[in-house]
Amino acid sequence: MKMNWKKVQLIAGSVYFSVAGLFASGNEKGIEYYRAELYDAAKIYLGNQIKQIQGTDLAEAYYYIGECYAATEKLDSAAYFFQKAIKTNPEYPYSYIGEGKLALKKSNANAANDLFKKAIGFAKKNPAVHTAIAEAYIDVKQYDKAEDILDKARSVNKNFSGIYVAEGDMLMSQEKTGDACARYEMAMRFNPNDKIAYLKEARVYKSINPNRALEILDQLLAIDIEYIPAYAELGDTYYKKNHYTKAIEAYNKFIEIPGVPVQQLINYASLLYFTKEYEKSLVEISKVLAKDPHNLVMRRLQFYNNYELEKYSLGLQQAEKFFQKAAQEDVIAQDYIYYGRLLDKNKNTKAAIEAFYQALSIDETKTEIYKDLAVAYERGDDYSNAISYYKKFMENDKNDVLLDVFNFGRTCYTAGNQEIANIKTKKPDEIAAANAILKSYLLLADSLFAQVIERSPESYLGYFWRARANATLLDPEVTLGLAKPYYEQAASILVAAPDGATKNRNLIVECYRYLGYYHYVQKDYCTSKSYFQKILELEPENAIAKQLLSDDAIKRMRCN
Numbered sequence: 001m002k003m004n005w006k007k008v009q010l011i012a013g014s015v016y017f018s019v020a021g022l023f024a025s026g027n028e029k030g031i032e033y034y035r036a037e038l039y040d041a042a043k044i045y046l047g048n049q050i051k052q053i054q055g056t057d058l059a060e061a062y063y064y065i066g067e068c069y070a071a072t073e074k075l076d077s078a079a080y081f082f083q084k085a086i087k088t089n090p091e092y093p094y095s096y097i098g099e100g101k102l103a104l105k106k107s108n109a110n111a112a113n114d115l116f117k118k119a120i121g122f123a124k125k126n127p128a129v130h131t132a133i134a135e136a137y138i139d140v141k142q143y144d145k146a147e148d149i150l151d152k153a154r155s156v157n158k159n160f161s162g163i164y165v166a167e168g169d170m171l172m173s174q175e176k177t178g179d180a181c182a183r184y185e186m187a188m189r190f191n192p193n194d195k196i197a198y199l200k201e202a203r204v205y206k207s208i209n210p211n212r213a214l215e216i217l218d219q220l221l222a223i224d225i226e227y228i229p230a231y232a233e234l235g236d237t238y239y240k241k242n243h244y245t246k247a248i249e250a251y252n253k254f255i256e257i258p259g260v261p262v263q264q265l266i267n268y269a270s271l272l273y274f275t276k277e278y279e280k281s282l283v284e285i286s287k288v289l290a291k292d293p294h295n296l297v298m299r300r301l302q303f304y305n306n307y308e309l310e311k312y313s314l315g316l317q318q319a320e321k322f323f324q325k326a327a328q329e330d331v332i333a334q335d336y337i338y339y340g341r342l343l344d345k346n347k348n349t350k351a352a353i354e355a356f357y358q359a360l361s362i363d364e365t366k367t368e369i370y371k372d373l374a375v376a377y378e379r380g381d382d383y384s385n386a387i388s389y390y391k392k393f394m395e396n397d398k399n400d401v402l403l404d405v406f407n408f409g410r411t412c413y414t415a416g417n418q419e420i421a422n423i424k425t426k427k428p429d430e431i432a433a434a435n436a437i438l439k440s441y442l443l444l445a446d447s448l449f450a451q452v453i454e455r456s457p458e459s460y461l462g463y464f465w466r467a468r469a470n471a472t473l474l475d476p477e478v479t480l481g482l483a484k485p486y487y488e489q490a491a492s493i494l495v496a497a498p499d500g501a502t503k504n505r506n507l508i509v510e511c512y513r514y515l516g517y518y519h520y521v522q523k524d525y526c527t528s529k530s531y532f533q534k535i536l537e538l539e540p541e542n543a544i545a546k547q548l549l550s551d552d553a554i555k556r557m558r559c560n
Helices: 005-012 028-035 039-049 055-071 075-088 093-105 109-122 127-139 143-156 161-173 177-190 195-208 210-223 228-240 244-254 262-274 278-291 296-308 312-325 333-345 349-362 368-379 383-396 402-423 428-455 460-474 484-496 505-521 525-538 543-549 552-556
Strands: none
Touching (some): 028 039, 028 055, 028 195, 039 055, 075 093, 109 127, 127 143, 127 161, 143 161, 161 177, 161 195, 177 195, 195 210, 195 228, 210 228, 228 244, 228 262, 244 262, 262 296, 278 296, 296 312, 296 333, 312 333, 349 368, 368 383, 383 402, 402 428, 428 460, 460 484, 460 505, 505 525, 525 543, 543 552
């Protein structure tokens, strides 16, 4: 297809060489992807385009596919598509620029110069063609040449925004960040709708001033709400600011396009993990691993996710493969924390404890490991170490979660129970020391359950477990009634709960059994009788209640 370049040149001065305005085509989105350095996405989009277009549109699609390959150093593939563009339309100037760029990469300056001249011959009054040639020189760091060509573009049309974008790119490649931003802003002044100028300036600010980057991206989306590359940058920026929900919202608009870069997939999978979307995170991880099977971050998050999903066997297999492949310097404390938790869930307590110590050796500030160690030691019936690490955890617990306080108290209670059993096996000269340990466990349990009551008085848990600590351990003969007020309060809360008598039957029966027996010991037989009768209402065959109600002392009592 022949084309009248005189007509093209009349409009060339006011449009950027993304050429949507230069050549009316359906390639614009693919070209936007290329300019935004989304090369895989551009190749996929333009690859679909070549099945349904012809003439200059087809040459344009081939050229930009070639540019995508050139940008990723696949020069043979780039040359193939530039040649296809030339064969499709020999008067399409950018194909020769593409070939000239390849010649520069091969240090063949003369051939490049001839090809660039040929391109200019087709469009002498087109500043976008000159700018494209300048960008070829920028790509090989021949900045003097690039500046000369940009001056020529300026002489054709000094208001062409693409000139200033190219200058910004050249300054960025020389790490002159401030000057580069000034050029991108000039491009915006000359063309307020030059989307790539906004995008590139936002990228500059993304690391040094994320709030400014967000302002620029908002301006960009005001120009084109459907501009996909902006959402990639928006997601990246929110990700860096730890605004996970907003980052996910942005990525959701970007992530479904074919050819999403691996880094954005990694970010997205990470965000889904951080926001507890574990199944979705695993889906994105599989996409990354299909492209990059040895990606350390994704292999790591894979077993993290499966731990959270309670897929402990699978998670452990993945963790072990991770440690086989990862260099020791790349392993972080969190890897050993999750590995230890998976080992613990797979009933390998000894190895779990070793993993937790490895985590602490890497990062001693990870004080949550103390709780993991406490839980693991408790699982291994080593209550001395369990309590020791619970104490360390509570001393460093900035969040002070009430559930942790309760669990610590329950560990102390269990330790006390175990110590009672141990005392029976002690020699006479060991019993005093064992009783001292027992008492320390019980007093600590009592104090922890007291905290639960204080902080959550509407819950039965603090009362019930404080009652157990006092009844089972501190007042085993039920003569002092130390557990009485706590069992009374616990029973009151349990009975008042919806369907309390059904849902909480066993707990209520325990409360009534203690209270009934306490009043029996105190010879308050009427009150004792009332509690055992309540037990039979809940459990008609309860043997203890039946036995005590048959006691002569109770039977003789006439109670109102």
